[in-house]
Amino acid sequence: MINESFLSTRKIHEIIKKEFNIDYSMSRIPAIVKKLGYSYKKGYIIYSKMPEDAEIILKKN
Template sequence: MSEQTLIKEYPGIISEIQKEIKRLENDVRVLNKLYVILDILHDVTVAEVMKKHDISQGTVYNWIREWNEGGMENLKRKSGSKGKSKLSEEQFKILDEIILNEELKTAKEVHKAIKDNFEVDYSIRQIERIMKKLDYSYTKPYKIYNKMPKDAKELLKKT
């Protein structure tokens, strides 16, 4: 049986899809807020709204406050509320090459490389997001206890 390509790929398609998903997610958030406002306008109690939409009381009141302060436009994501990146797209490409060439494995190593090469300081959490954006997987390290039996993996499999 031969392998069949299900989706035609082209350069940049993954980042295009991710951008579109992000845009649609924001639209869904606004839609959810509007459903809550509509329920309140139809005299549904806050407790019922919380249960129906699975949100907290504080969230309901925040969305009501946003609505009262500026209507539908105020419920939408504010332009510029997403912080501008300190690195340009070109610098991200250079960073990607640095990570590959220097075989950087940890967020701390990437943090140091960004500081040294671009004189920009990010938090470790933001470095993890940047690595994810550049399609690097990231897993948190786990402890290996010195008192752990040598055959711990086998014992775990049995249970």
């Protein structure tokens, strides 16, 4: 059993391959996750040079 709150598509692919010996394509994983009733969101990039108050600065503009 996996005790992680957030799993990447790559990690889910590895788990399925290891546990069930099935090699789905990476593009199929989101559909499988959704069909099982889990929510799926694409990740977003957090830049290292981004200021901590970037959201506030963007709202002001």
